[in-house]
Amino acid sequence: MKKTLSYITPVLFLILGCGILWFFEYYLKDNIDTVDVVVAKENIPFKGKISDGDIEIKKVRRDNAISGGYNSSDTKLIVDKYAAIDIKKGTQIYPSLIDSYDLIPNEKEGEFIAPIPDSWLFAVPGSLRKSFVADFYVIPDKEQAMLRAIVQESTQHSEKEEGKPVKTDKTIDNELLSNKEPVLKDVRVASVxxxxxxxxxxxxxxxxxxxxxxxxxxxxANGETLTKLRDYTEQGYKIYVVYKYERSNEGDKS
Structure with missing residues (x-):
């Protein structure tokens, strides 16, 4: 019996060792000190709309994970957004690669970032921020003095300098523009x-x-947008900016 055990015991230890090695190789190795990250499953072109099929979840060593990168619970922050650059297959996805607010001009469609001169502006909401979407109205020269007086009387922080755009709030905007139509709608604000x-x-x-x-x-803006605004301002009109809604911050993890 002892002689039999002396043969069986090494075999059992060998089988046990192989089993542990197999279990480690196929089950533990890829899960020890690893994290789930979102990577590009396919090449995603600049300004391309990202779909579920464009991304996948992969495990990587913690040391190889990009700081601030998206993980498996963040896919809703990526899908239906736009790529800020050309994203190559296999690239880990992080916020800077996503144009969450669609603020990068599409050069193929003739878009560019256009500064609006103060001299063109009549009124700008003090609460306007980057990534908001605005409507632009135009105010004829004959109405500007009257509207400026109304706004300055209604606001506590009125702009006293005659040449500077006045600061408004939504209540005043609604009262003064109720009978007007915007000349431009859905203008994406790139910066304030x-x-x-x-x-x-x-x-x-x-x-x-x-x-x-x-x-x-x-x-x-594009050339048509800018030309339209320039044509109005050359005729003495000034631009009254009203924002329609604020972009969600859910896409910004930074």
Whole structure:
């Protein structure tokens, strides 16, 4: 019996060792210190709309995962968004690769980022921010003095400089523009900056306050859009900006 055991025991240990090695190789190896990441399943072209079929979940070593990259629970932040650059197959997806707010001009469609001169503007909402979608109205020269007086009387932070655009809120916008139609709809706001060329954002330390006063406005435009605005302003009209809605922040993980 002892002699039999002396033969069987090494065989059992050998089988057990092979089993452990097999279990480690096929089950544990790929799950130890790994994380799920989202990668491009196919090449995604610049400005291409990303579908479920364009991405997949893969496990990678934690050390190889891109900091801030999307994981398996973030696919809803990617699908139906647009690629900010050409994304190659196998690339880990992270926020900078996604044009979440469709703010990158499509050169194939003649789009570009266009600054709107202060001299063209009559009114800009003080709460306007980058990525908002706005409608542009035009105010004829004969109405500008009257509307400026109304706005300045209605706002606590009125713009006293005659040549500068006044700051408005939604209540005033609705009252003054109720009988007008916008000359441009769904204008994508690429940037709103203050006089020091810094992006105006919400002030996280002061409730209902901004980090600065809007001085420079940039939009996604094309030649037709810009020509239309220029034609109106050359006739003495000024632009009254009203934002329609605020973009969701769900696509921005940064």
């Amino acid at each position: 900056k203050d006089r020091s060329n810094k992006e105006v954002k919400e002030n996280t330390e002061v409730k209902d306050a901004a980090t600065g006063v809007i001085s420079n406005l940039e939009i996604i």
